Structures are given as C-alpha cells and as structure tokens.
Amino acid sequence: MTEFLTAAVGFILAMLALGLVSILRAPGDTDRxxxxxxxxxxxxxxxxxxxxxxxxxxxxxxxxxxxxxATFASIAFVKKGLSSLEADGTGSTEGQ
Amino acid sequence: MSLARDIITIVAVxxxxxxxxxxxxxxxxxxxxxxxxxALTKADNLGLGLVVLGLLPQAGSLRDGxxxxxxWVLGLLAGATVSQLIARTARQGEAAK
Numbered sequence: 001m002t003e004f005l006t007a008a009v010g011f012i013l014a015m016l017a018l019g020l021v022s023i024l025r026a027p028g029d030t031d032r033x034x035x036x037x038x039x040x041x042x043x044x045x046x047x048x049x050x051x052x053x054x055x056x057x058x059x060x061x062x063x064x065x066x067x068x069x070a071t072f073a074s075i076a077f078v079k080k081g082l083s084s085l086e087a088d089g090t091g092s093t094e095g096q
Numbered sequence: 097m098s099l100a101r102d103i104i105t106i107v108a109v110x111x112x113x114x115x116x117x118x119x120x121x122x123x124x125x126x127x128x129x130x131x132x133x134x135a136l137t138k139a140d141n142l143g144l145g146l147v148v149l150g151l152l153p154q155a156g157s158l159r160d161g162x163x164x165x166x167x168w169v170l171g172l173l174a175g176a177t178v179s180q181l182i183a184r185t186a187r188q189g190e191a192a193k
Contacts, residue, residue: 008113018121060163
C-alpha cells in the first residue's frame with residue numbers, strides 16, 4: 001500500500017510540474033491564476049497522501065493551511081483585477 | 097477486511113489521480129479561459145475528493161477521517177467561490193477589450 005501511495009504522490013507531483021508549464025504558456029493573467037489554483041489543490045492532495053504514507057499527522061495540518069492560502073491568493077488576485085478595471089472604467093468615461 | 101480497504105484506496109486514489117491528469121491536460125489544451133476553468137474545477141472537486149475518499153480507509157481514527165473530509169469540504173467551498181470570481185474577472189476582462 002505504501003508503494004502505491006508513494007507512486008500516486010509522484011504522479012500528482014508530475015501533474016503539478018505540467019501545471020507550471022501551463023503557467024509559462026498561459027495567454028493571460030486569469031489563466032496563470034487558474035494554474036496556480038490547480039497547483040494549490042494538487043499540493044493539498046500530495047500532502048494528504050504523504051501524511052498518510054509517512055504517518056506524519058502534521059502534514060494534514062499543513063494541507064489545511066495550504067487550502068486556506070490558495071484561496072486567499074485567488075481572492076487577492078480577483079480584488080486587484082476588479083480595482084484596476086474600475087480605474088480603467090472611470091478613466092475612459094472621463095476621457096469621453 | 098484489510099484487503100477490501102486497500103482495494104477501495106487503490107481504486108479511489110487512482111481515479112483521483114486521473115482527474116488531476118484530466119485537469120492539467122485540460123488547462124494546457126482547452127481553447128479559451130472559461131473551458132479551462134471548467135477543466136480546473138473538475139480537478140479541484142473530484143480529484144481532491146476521490147483522493148480524500150481513498151485515504152479515509154487508511155485513516156487511523158474517526159478524528160483523522162473527519163479532518164480529511166473537512167479539508168475536502170473547505171476545498172469545495174473555496175473552489176466554487178474562486179471559480180465564480182475568476183470567471184467574472186475573465187468576462188469583465190473580455191468586455192473591456
């Protein structure tokens with residue numbers, strides 16, 4: 001069972017590496033943020049699996065923290081995008 | 097009993113890993129932002145959910161199992177909220193262009 005779960009960790013980490021490629025190739029900021037979100041989720045899954053394989057219960061707490069941080073990263077991105085859009089909107093109406 | 101647990105773990109974790117593969121490939125291959133978001137949420141919700149489901153039989157105690165499930169629930173709530181917010185940003189970005 002340990003071997004199988006370790007292989008699953010390796011597979012999910014390989015998927016995370018592919019996610020990094022999609023950050024590199026993504027056409028826009030939104031797509032990069034989505035790839036970061038996927039890496040967050042994959043990191044949670046890998047940590048949960050590792051915590052079970054190595055019987056380190058603290059890894060589950062780290063996964064919980066990562067879940068919170070990934071969410072706040074995306075919310076911060078959306079807040080930044082909204083404020084810059086609002087700034088663009090007022091600028092263009094004043095220009096007209 | 098132990099064999100049944102191991103089989104559940106192997107099946108569920110394999111399915112979860114498959115959804116992570118599908119999510120990553122979708123993120124790389126799908127043509128526009130909203131379809132990529134669709135691929136991403138599958139990996140978020142189902143991939144993580146199936147991995148957690150597979151780890152439940154290996155959990156040492158009821159408390160550990162509940163903790164795993166609560167992480168998945170947090171992931172679900174966060175994923176649903178964030179994908180709505182990102183989709184709105186993407187649409188406004190398209191409208192602004």
